[in-house]
Amino acid sequence: MEKTLASFDIKYLQILDENGVCDEKSKPKISDDVLKEMYRFLILTKTFDDKALKLQRQGRMGTYAPMRGQEACQIGSAFALQKNDWVFPAFRENGVYMIKGVSPEMLYRYWMGDERGMQIPKGINILPVSITVGAHLPHATGAGMAFNYLNEKNVAVCYFGDGATSEGDFHAALNFAGVFKAPCVFICQNNQWAISVPVKEQTASQTIAQKAIAYGIHGIQVDGNDVFAVYKATSEALERARSGKGATLIECFTYRLADHTTSDDAKKYRDENEIAEWVKKDPITRFEKYLVDKRVINPVIIGKVKSEAEQQIEKAVKLAESAKPQPPTDMFDYLYESITEEMKEQREQASRENKIITKTTSGENSAKNAGVVGELEEA
Amino acid sequence: MTIKNMVEALNDALRLEMKRDKNIVIIGEDVGEDGGVFRVTDGLAKEYGNKRVIDSPLAESGIVGTGIGMSLVGLKPVCEIQFEGFIFPAIDQLVSHASRMRNRSRGRFTTPILIRCPIGGGIKALEHHSDSPETYLVHTPGIKVVIPSGPYEAKGLLISALREKDPVVFFEPKKIYRAIKEEVPGEAYAIPLGKAxxxxxxxxxxxxxxxxxxxxxxxxxxxxxxxxxxxxxxxxxxxxxxxxxxxxxxxxxxxxxxxxxxxxxxxxxxxxxxxxxxxxxxxxxxxxxxxxxxxxxxxxxxxxxxxxxxxxxxxxxxxxxxxxxxxx
CATH class of the missing domain: 3.40.50.920 (Rossmann fold)
Structure with missing residues (x-):
């Protein structure tokens, strides 16, 4: 005897297509004011990113991982969150950080090499940047399990890339989330490239979303360049988590328009025509066109939003660059709740030695000299 | 005072501290109904329920990784790794995240997890069941490592470890799990960490x-x-x-x-x-x-x-x- 034990299907959601044409019936209900706010954050995130690249080229910032092209994944999902939801980001989530309330100044400080940039203000539930790929997924699952234990209605939301789905911790995190019905939303920004490895060489699965099925959780693929689709899928996933129905894996199908990091040169492995095709699908262009068509914004508002974003970013850079330097001995001060005897001695030694050290080279230059290409693994 | 071996003393410490602190949860392989393969968590699931003594899927990185997540939002997870030879999938979580979160966030986030794990040889076991990997963790800034030498010490040190705000790896020498029996006070007492x-x-x-x-x-x-x-x-x-x-x-x-x-x-x-x-x-x-x-x-x-x-x-x-x- 042979029979089918189970069969599944994977849904794809697109609401706003690349020409700015909207499927009004499936469009989530969002007020014009909130639409304008979403637009503002899309522009702010892009402006932040453009500026960061410039700063890096000018030697004013260390290695930076740009996020150009993935703005809708971040703004669409983060707008669906509630204040008490916890976010476990990877390292490209500048848009999510800013929506959660972390200032661009803090983010710049971090990428400029100042750890205090990741001293997230109290009351903002977003973890620091996680550079290792995939290892932060179980943290989100654990937080979700804790919310269940504590009877809190929060959701743990985790961001990662297509590369992370190959890591063992992706499996552990989604498996635990399934077994314990953890209130989690796993948002995979499938930007199709893990440094130089295309997603088809990352997995033989037709989609990443279908991996959810193996863990007994919900999975969906959305157009990651469509703010509405991302917002809607995230809202539904959050609702599912909050009402005790467990976790969701959302695959945001998108594209990394820029290099992996400022130390990478994607021309070596990627066809320029492919990039050109994806530029046509730009998440911001289509949203802007739609909002103009719907008269939510107009050229005057667009100009104002853009110039305000420029000003905000310039101010953030100024603040970041003029921040009081952190003392080098800071490296000793956050290892343990209170400093150990051995660390006290090493701290004193560092204090003595700091007086005779002359800074000769920045970290960024030494990375360049070493020919480092991918010191950040691709998510 | 009762005569106890180290397994019983450790069990005693966990039972008392779980009573004191509702945020302590235990997660690990076979820690629930089975009470752990060495029986250190014996009876705790019955006493505190399977929401606090959690039988986890078989994944060490998952156990410590989810433990880190729990600790970030206010719980005090006790993660049991069944044998030291199986701790390596979890070493990434310890070295890359548990040990660094306080530093990475300049004190905003902490990961006060406790890892319990048997260690060492002397019980004529299989491969990976007789190793001594403590140095890997001693070499990791941001983690504390404790190894007790008998029942009295084990109870007092585990109670201290359960009250720590930093990640602690608590190695239990399996050669002496049952080889030493001595008087152990019934009440909770703490032996400070960091003091020989x-x-x-x-x-x-x-x-x-x-x-x-x-x-x-x-x-x-x-x-x-x-x-x-x-x-x-x-x-x-x-x-x-x-x-x-x-x-x-x-x-x-x-x-x-x-x-x-x-x-x-x-x-x-x-x-x-x-x-x-x-x-x-x-x-x-x-x-x-x-x-x-x-x-x-x-x-x-x-x-x-x-x-x-x-x-x-x-x-x-x-x-x-x-x-x-x-x-x-």
Missing amino acids: NVIKEGKDVTLIAYGAWVKTAKEAIEKLKSIDVELIDLRTISPLDTETIINSVKKTGKCVIVQEAPKTLGLASEIIARINERALYSLEAPVERVCGFDTIVPLRLHEDYYLPSAEKIISAIERVMKNARGAS
Whole structure:
């Protein structure tokens, strides 16, 4: 005897297509004011990113991982969150950080090499940047399990890339989330490239979303360049988590328009025509066109939003660059709740030695000299 | 006071602290109904429910990784790793995240998890069940590492570890899980982390041991009636109580260190380095190490050839005494 034990299907959601044409019936209900706010954050995130690249080229910032092209994944999902939801980001989530309330100044400080940039203000539930790929997924699952234990209605939301789905911790995190019905939303920004490895060489699965099925959780693929689709899928996933129905894996199908990091040169492995095709699908262009068509914004508002974003970013850079330097001995001060005897001695030694050290080279230059290409693994 | 072995003392510590602190949860393989393969969590699921004593899927990285997540949002997870040989999938979580979160967030986020894990050989077990990987964690900034030497010590140190705000790896020497029985107070008591214990004062030679080998060191001393040995139980191997070690070596001028783990770059190496930095001119003889070899721990038939023993300790002490400047 042979029979089918189970069969599944994977849904794809697109609401706003690349020409700015909207499927009004499936469009989530969002007020014009909130639409304008979403637009503002899309522009702010892009402006932040453009500026960061410039700063890096000018030697004013260390290695930076740009996020150009993935703005809708971040703004669409983060707008669906509630204040008490916890976010476990990877390292490209500048848009999510800013929506959660972390200032661009803090983010710049971090990428400029100042750890205090990741001293997230109290009351903002977003973890620091996680550079290792995939290892932060179980943290989100654990937080979700804790919310269940504590009877809190929060959701743990985790961001990662297509590369992370190959890591063992992706499996552990989604498996635990399934077994314990953890209130989690796993948002995979499938930007199709893990440094130089295309997603088809990352997995033989037709989609990443279908991996959810193996863990007994919900999975969906959305157009990651469509703010509405991302917002809607995230809202539904959050609702599912909050009402005790467990976790969701959302695959945001998108594209990394820029290099992996400022130390990478994607021309070596990627066809320029492919990039050109994806530029046509730009998440911001289509949203802007739609909002103009719907008269939510107009050229005057667009100009104002853009110039305000420029000003905000310039101010953030100024603040970041003029921040009081952190003392080098800071490296000793956050290892343990209170400093150990051995660390006290090493701290004193560092204090003595700091007086005779002359800074000769920045970290960024030494990375360049070493020919480092991918010191950040691709998510 | 009741006579208890180490398994019972550890169980007692967990039971008492779980009663005191509702945020303590236990997660690990077979920790629930089965009570753990060594029975350290026996009866706790029945007493506190399976929401607090969680049988996890079989994934060490998942156990510690979810533990980190729980600790970030306010719980105090106790993660049990079934055997030290299986801790390696979780080492990434410990080294890359648990140890770094406080530093990475400049104090905003902390990960006060506790990892419990059996350690060491001496029970004639399979491969990966007789190893001593403590050095990997001692070499990791941001983590504390504790190894108790008996039931009384185990209870007091585990209670302290459960009250810590930093990540702690608590290694339980399986050779002495049931080999020592002694009086253990019924109530909760804390033995502070980071402080070594001078078990016996002496003037001739300092003998440093931790975990299972404290018992063996005592046996060795018993047989060395003519030599006045000072015995130190390190208790916490990270951070190391340098002061106690140095004070003792300055007094005796001689030192023997017992360490089951492979010799090269083990804890004994670091202790010798600290002695060199702070008490070199007090030394009357080269420091001796009684260590495991830089080999894979042999299976049951040859295991004893690898492990330290009272005889090996005695012979090291005798050598140190013989080599000492001015010795006849």
